[in-house]
Amino acid sequence: MLNIKAAQEILNFRKEELVARQKRVSRYTRHREEPLPQDFAEQAIELENGETLVALDQELTLELKRIDQALIRIESGDYLHCQTCREEIGEARLKALPYSVLCIECASAAA
Secondary structure, three states, rough: OOOOOHHHHHHHHHHHHHHHHHHHHHHHHHOOOOOOOOOOOOHHHHHHHHHHHHHHHHHHHHHHHHHHHHHHHHHOOOEEOOOOOOOOOOOOHHHHHHOOOOHHHHHHHOO
């Protein structure tokens, strides 16, 4: 049986990592408010890097939201159950993807 307390600790640790990473990304994107370099090649690189960082920030925000939802489900006692069929999600799936809300069957059907 899955150790819920251990899962909660893993989720909290991952959340701390992501928040720190998001702060670093945010610091860089705020730095982007400075004018672009005069060199066209450098401008292109700066713009491409900025787009990549925006996409990364969106992914970080999404994963943080999923982690927060998983922590709420732990507190409410719903963590182990699929949101669709209410069957157990499965220990192996939750170990691999600790913020999963669907069992493997429902996830496969949704894909």
